[in-house]
Amino acid sequence: MGRDSDTLVTLMAEGALSDADARLASDVARAAGAEPLGWDWIDRGCALDLRLRGGLDLRLRGGGGLRAALEDAFEAVDVIVQPARAQRxxxxxxxxxxxxxxxxxxxxxxxxxxxxxxxxxxxxxxxxxxxxxxxxxxxxxxxxxxxxxxxxxxxxxxxxxxxxxxxxxxxxxxxxxxxxxxxxxxxxxxxxxxxxxxxxxxxxxxxxxxxxxxxxxxxxxxxxxxxxxxxxxxxxxxxxxxxxxxxxxxxxxxxxxxxxxxxxxxxxxxxxxxxxxxxxxxxxxxxxxxxxxxxxxxxxx
Structure with a gap:
């Protein structure tokens, strides 16, 4: 994963997430200047990873404005934006x-x-x-x-x-x-x-x-x-x-x-x-x- 993208967004909400939420997060990331590469479920319905390439300033806490944009786009969903790592x-x-x-x-x-x-x-x-x-x-x-x-x-x-x-x-x-x-x-x-x-x-x-x-x-x-x-x-x-x-x-x-x-x-x-x-x-x-x-x-x- 770390070789394919430079950024990882994790969405988390107990029993409340769907593929539609992953698509919405992809749209928000694209609007922020990143290239969505796809998503993977950690626990279906509860937690998923969205893989991104480019467009983010990860020198800023939480990936700059992307975290705020994602938090605004969802209700009762926790968001983490971090650099992709081979070992998380x-x-x-x-x-x-x-x-x-x-x-x-x-x-x-x-x-x-x-x-x-x-x-x-x-x-x-x-x-x-x-x-x-x-x-x-x-x-x-x-x-x-x-x-x-x-x-x-x-x-x-x-x-x-x-x-x-x-x-x-x-x-x-x-x-x-x-x-x-x-x-x-x-x-x-x-x-x-x-x-x-x-x-x-x-x-x-x-x-x-x-x-x-x-x-x-x-x-x-x-x-x-x-x-x-x-x-x-x-x-x-x-x-x-x-x-x-x-x-x-x-x-x-x-x-x-x-x-x-x-x-x-x-x-x-x-x-x-x-x-x-x-x-x-x-x-x-x-x-x-x-x-x-x-x-x-x-x-x-």
């Missing part, structure tokens, strides 16, 4: 946790136990949009949790934390072909370590909440895990960045998304979506397997 399966996955591998923001759920959720959630949202420095926002939120019993952490995790659909399949399938998998979270080890174990990540890095006499002190151990830590984890994994897949949802994830060969914004804030190669807006984490050309028959878990 990535050798490294670096993932955010909150609102990416799990469906919630852990610190907001902790705050809910303390009756402080509105105050903490407002700081979280501002930080995710990139309006606040991450470290300052983290310290401000953690300070509000001072005095909380340590056992509340486990109680909150068990009651509130749910895995994002497709998380286990994504991680275990990638590990099955030998990829490194790393969960790097600006959240807390009390959540990230059990979550990583449940999903199947080989490594995990997150912030440590400090406590004394069984209660949180309102402080977090230094150095904190932040955007720079995430990017450094990707670049220091011993795998070429071009072989890496990074996924996250907030401003704190942008540096690792930009560093990865394939950077994915998952149900993300606008700044993260604009920085990524693709923005998954509708599907779950199984879309990241389709993005790598992997159909259901090769999924694990």
């Amino acid at each position: 399966r990535r050798s490294l996955l670096v993932a955010d946790m909150d609102s990416t591998m799990i469906t919630c923001e852990c610190i907001d759920e902790l705050a809910d136990y303390a009756g402080l959720k509105p105050q903490v959630a407002a700081i979280t949202e501002a930080a995710m949009r990139g309006e606040l420095d991450f470290a300052d926002a983290l310290h401000a939120r953690v300070k509000l949790l001072a005095g909380m019993p340590v056992e509340t952490l486990d109680a909150c995790r068990l009651a509130r934390v749910r895995l994002t659909p497709g998380a286990t399949r994504l991680v275990r399938t990638m590990r099955g072909w030998g990829a490194q998998t790393l969960l790097v979270s600006g959240g807390f080890t009390a959540f990230a370590e059990p979550v990583a174990a449940e999903i199947g990540f080989a490594e995990v890095r997150a912030n440590v909440l400090l406590h004394e006499n069984g209660r949180l002190t309102g402080e977090v151990a230094e150095p904190i895990v932040d955007a720079a830590t995430k990017r450094a984890a990707l670049l220091g994994a011993g795998v070429p960045a071009a072989e890496a897949l990074a996924v996250g949802d907030g401003a704190n994830d942008i540096p690792m998304i930009e560093a990865a060969g394939l950077g994915i914004a998952f149900h993300a804030k606008p700044r993260a979506a604009a920085a990524a190669d693709a923005a998954i807006r509708f599907g779950d984490l199984r879309t990241l397997l389709w993005a790598q050309g992997v159909g259901r028959g090769d999924w694990v878990g």
